[in-house]
Amino acid sequence: MEPASPGRPSRAAFLLSQLGAVASSRFAVRTREIGLSPSDAGVIRLLGREPGLSQRSLADRLGAVPSRVVSLIDSLQERGLVERTRSNADRRNYELHLTDAGTAVLRELREIAEKHEAELLAPLNREQIAQLGFLLAQLAAGHGLDADLHRDVAREPVVRESRVGSRPA
Amino acid sequence: MEPASPGRPSRAAFLLSQLGAVASSRFAVRTREIGLSPSDAGVIRLLGREPGLSQRSLADRLGAVPSRVVSLIDSLQERGLVERTRSNADRRNYELHLTDAGTAVLRELREIAEKHEAELLAPLNREQIAQLGFLLAQLAAGHGLDADLHRDVAREPVVRESRVGSRPA
DNA sequence: TATTGTTATACTCTATAACTATA
DNA sequence: TATAGTTATAGAGTATAACAATA
Structure with a gap:
């Protein structure tokens, strides 16, 4: 129980990191049960919302690199x-669409999301859930997170962790 | 703005995932500035709190595998x-301690954590921060997270994502 | 025989860079 | 020349399994 740090801040930031990780990993477990990685799930949700997206714009929304999208779509296809269907307007582009099977999976995904939400928030009552939702939305807005954007966060400057020099002092 | 899902739940779970990822990555950026990976930081905090830990027990607290701890400690050493000093009680064990330099880094780490906390919670006022802290602690407790444990979460059953069978329907 | 720490190896994820085809 | 998509390659991170020393 660490004696030091008496007047330390709320630790809300650490709790946020930990709970966020728990939330993500539990959701991953659920999507894996229907054969989807978290990235797969993100792609399917995005294509459900914006059918006809090109791989390039999908990459932008996901915060991923185009080559990453190739393998993601390969696998889903x-x-x-x-x-994938070639765009007639610009034959360099693909237009990406969910198949019927893909749409069915999207529905499953929505059910999963609801169960996930319920399980995660089970320790709170209705009013607390509303409070939490408000506070998190507030934080998200304050940090420029589009609350409805499913971009892969965790993708800041990405300084590529060059295992930066030793620091013997 | 997804027209469907009218009565959908609060989305607090997704916000939690996203904000948690933001929190983690921002903290990683800060520790990287002093040459530490997030894992390094975790080890240093743990050794600050429990000096003399063996690699085995460190691995347990970290939720990591012993071989992982070897390279982590190699690098920090x-x-x-x-x-590392061999234990006299049981010469198979090492006793791990922070050096003076390590202790200094731990102090830096604490400063970083405070700045991090302040930056992350900046969009909220004092009362809201207290509320959020309470709600997150509630959630953490409900999910069996020791609020003071810095274990690497994101480590559930770990079913090893065998890219489980195609699901053409 | 069981346990601590170590090494060697392999696997997953994802980014970079060079390339093809369209524009 | 610039852009969409592709391929080949490489790197980081981390796990598994076999192994040596000690118990």
Whole structure:
């Protein structure tokens, strides 16, 4: 119980990190049960909302690099969940769409999200949930997070952790 | 703005995931500035609190595997922040301690944590911060997270994501 | 025989850079 | 020349398994 740090701040930041990790990993467990990685799930949600997206713009929304999107879509296409069709307007582009199977998976995903939400917030009562939702939305807004954007966060400057020099002092 | 899902739940779970990721990555940026990976920081905090820990028990607290701890400690030792001494009681064990330099880094780490906390919670006023702290602590307790444990969460059953079978339907 | 720490190896994830085809 | 998508490659991070020393 660390004797020092008497007047230390609320530790809310650490709790946020930890709970966020728990939330993410539990959601990952659930999506894995229907054969989807968290990235797969993000792509499917995005394509459900914005059908016809190109790989390039999908990459932008995901905060991913185009080559990453190739393998993501390859995999979803192999599984029959997403289809690529060349754009007639600009034949360099694909237009990405959910197949019927993909749409069905999106529905499953929504059910999963609801269960996930309920499980995670189970320790709180209704009023507390509303409070928490408000406070988190406040924080998200304050930090420029679009509350409805499913971008992969955790993607700041990305300084590539060069295991920066020793610091013997 | 997704027209569907009218009566959907609070989305607090998603916000939690996103904000947690933001919190973690911002903290990582700060520790990287003093040459530490997030894991390094965790080890140093733990050794500050429980000097003399063995690699095995450190691994347990970190939720990491012993071989992982080897390279972690190797690196910190090379940088002069941690030292290994053989235990006299049981010569299979090491006793891990922070060096003076390591202790200095721990102090820096605490300053960083305070700045981090302040930056992250800046969008909220004092009362809201207290509220949030309470609600998060409530959640953490409800999910069996020791609020003072810095274990690497994100480590559930770990089903090893065998890219489980295609699901063409 | 069981346990601590170590090494060697392999696997996952994801980014970078060079390339093709369209524009 | 610039952009969409692709491929090949490489790197970081971390786990698994076999191993040596000690108990």
